[in-house]
Amino acid sequence: MTRETARAPRDAGGPSTGRRLLIAAGGGGDAIATTMVHSALYGPRTPALVLTYAWERLVVDPVPGPRRPADFTGTVPVTPHLDLVVAGSAPRPPAGSLLPRLARDLAPGLGLLDPYGGAESLARQIAEAAVFCGTREVDVVDVGGDVVADGREPTLRSPLGDALVLAACARTDLRVRVLVAGPGLDGEVPERDLLPRLGPAAFTLTAGDTEAVDAVFQWHPSEASALLVAAARGVRGVCGTRDFPHPVLLGPASAHVHELTLDRALALNPLARALARTTDLAGAEQASLAVCGFSEIARERDRAARRLPTAPPAPAPGPDPADLLARHAAWERNTALRGIAYVTTRRITEELALTPAQAALLLRHLAVSTPDRPAAAPLWPLRRPTAPEGRPDRRAPAEER
Structure with a gap:
């Protein structure tokens, strides 16, 4: 050339x-x-x-x-x-x-x-x-x-x-x-x-x-860079992101x-x-x-055009800690049942549709209540769900089945 x-x-x-x-x-x-x-x-x-x-x-x-x-x-x-x-x-x-x-x-x-x-x-x-x-x-x-x-x-x-x-x-x-x-x-x-x-x-x-x-x-x-940081810190396992269609396996x-x-x-x-x-x-x-076969800029134009203007949202109520933690616990269990061991901050905040105040409150709580979080940062480890008898659910992650 x-x-x-x-x-x-x-x-x-x-x-x-x-x-x-x-x-x-x-x-x-x-x-x-x-x-x-x-x-x-x-x-x-x-x-x-x-x-x-x-x-x-x-x-x-x-x-x-x-x-x-x-x-x-x-x-x-x-x-x-x-x-x-x-x-x-x-x-x-x-x-x-x-x-x-x-x-x-x-x-x-x-x-x-x-x-x-x-x-x-x-x-x-x-x-x-x-x-x-x-x-x-x-x-x-x-x-x-x-x-x-x-x-x-x-x-x-x-x-x-x-x-x-x-x-x-x-x-x-x-x-x-x-x-x-x-x-x-x-x-x-x-x-x-x-x-x-x-x-x-x-x-x-x-x-x-x-x-x-x-x-x-x-x-x-950024989710790709967050995954790279976690991988460099030794994190291994199935990671759920918001921006990618399928979970990513850190190996x-x-x-x-x-x-x-x-x-x-x-x-x-x-x-x-x-x-x-x-x-x-x-x-x-x-x-x-x-x-x-495609232009990513054209795709962005199409997505932006589909974002119709809406009326200004009503002021969101202050975060209710008990409700917020209950919502997160249910979401965490459902996500972990799909074989996902770690998630990005973006996935948590977007899938739970959190306001900035709610996200700040939840992430502060998770930072002090997740003992293995420092090793996984900037990802968040999900607690494995337990079977009704109290035993851990030993089903293999989705990517291994």
């Missing part, structure tokens, strides 16, 4: 700063996992810049598609085509974004990828970021593995951002390696299909690598990180190859339709 290279002007961003450069290929949640990978590879105190999309789906942002710098106030331009999101940045309504809060809680700086100019413009942003960081190397990090999807997987939902990053990196003259963390944890490509593509693990994340993101899960809804490979060359990743990802010459996001959508 012939590569057209993008080079940044040598005055971009001023003198070299000696930062490591990483790219969170899948969006806002991947910035959390990328911070863990950065900690594992270089140490948490090593200066770094993480490039990421502000593409946080409708659960966070009611506006379909990714956000660009003009959708924020308070960003910091560091090169002609690259802005940093900082703690004082804010999305312009009606858009939403959690990146400013991530900028507050994560040590690496966050650079905003703008995909509206296709792979051509992204390549320019990445090249300028490398000059700003004073490096010729970039680590592309993906949680789950859709960065090496072939486009035909029936569970594939969001391949475009990762593929655009690969296509853009191929247009630079940087040394690029692709790191896949937690194969299968994003629920898009099953682990059994990924492992033959990825080869042996390069390294394994440990509990120490998760300390760099401890504060984030008090408020961030021996779930904390692994696999390393691929850029050429290998491009060979595995036909969408990335199709995006090589794109110059706008509309062209990237067309490439996704041709390769994968």
